[in-house]
Amino acid sequence: MKFQDKAFTLKDGREALLRTTEETDAEAMLDYLRVTAGETDFLSRYPEECDERYSLEGEKAIINRINASENELMLACFVNGELAGVCNLMFNTFIKTRHAAKVAIAVVKKYWGQGIGTAMMRELIELAEKRDGVIQIELEFVEGNARARALYEKLGFRITGFHGNATMLKDGTLLNNYLMTKDLKKR
Numbered sequence: 001m002k003f004q005d006k007a008f009t010l011k012d013g014r015e016a017l018l019r020t021t022e023e024t025d026a027e028a029m030l031d032y033l034r035v036t037a038g039e040t041d042f043l044s045r046y047p048e049e050c051d052e053r054y055s056l057e058g059e060k061a062i063i064n065r066i067n068a069s070e071n072e073l074m075l076a077c078f079v080n081g082e083l084a085g086v087c088n089l090m091f092n093t094f095i096k097t098r099h100a101a102k103v104a105i106a107v108v109k110k111y112w113g114q115g116i117g118t119a120m121m122r123e124l125i126e127l128a129e130k131r132d133g134v135i136q137i138e139l140e141f142v143e144g145n146a147r148a149r150a151l152y153e154k155l156g157f158r159i160t161g162f163h164g165n166a167t168m169l170k171d172g173t174l175l176n177n178y179l180m181t182k183d184l185k186k187r
């Protein structure tokens, strides 16, 4: 899916641009994946797993596949041309689950607290609201991710499920994941 470019202002007054990623962003995307993976324990990968699993050609193919898809969107936020954050929207396609969409998001740490997470999530929610038949949005967060939880609760998500010991860090620490759901104003 493609997204109509949209500008907004960060809390510190800088201009930001929301737009779909393109093939030419593949290298920046790989850097972004590696950097964000190293900045928090709350994402599903470690930095070295990005290098092992993603190549430049592979990333280009992922971007092209998502852009051509009717059911997936990868939306990025750029500040002064630098990739500051990315979020994903996925509409389920099987009959029993196509009433729900899934979202994921990560912002580069130096841009946290500037309103990027809120701006991107609001766009995803609006797109899901416009989609026929979709009545809820779902996501998962790792125990302890207070910043993400606060963002999601502010936008109307509530905890609806618990995934015990879903995450194990390298040092053996086990963390629970929580499922959150946002009901859309459709029923």
Ligand SMILES: CC(C)(COP(=O)(O)OP(=O)(O)OC[C@H]1O[C@@H](n2cnc3c(N)ncnc32)[C@H](O)[C@@H]1OP(=O)(O)O)[C@@H](O)C(=O)NCCC(=O)NCCS
Pocket: 040, 042, 043, 105, 106, 107, 108, 111, 112, 113, 114, 115, 116, 117, 118, 119, 140, 141, 142, 145, 146, 147, 148, 150, 151, 154
């Ligand atoms: C979670 C994340 C996406 C938030 O993005 P962000 O751009 O910093 O979000 P915003 O600036 O829009 O802030 C969103 C809300 O977070 C909350 N927040 C801000 N600072 C906070 C802090 N120190 N502690 C707890 N909550 C905080 C506030 O409720 C804020 O809303 P407000 O500005 O209206 O008060 C970002 O921190 C991130 O990418 N973290 C690492 C990856 C990750 O955890 N992804 C989510 C996986 S489920």
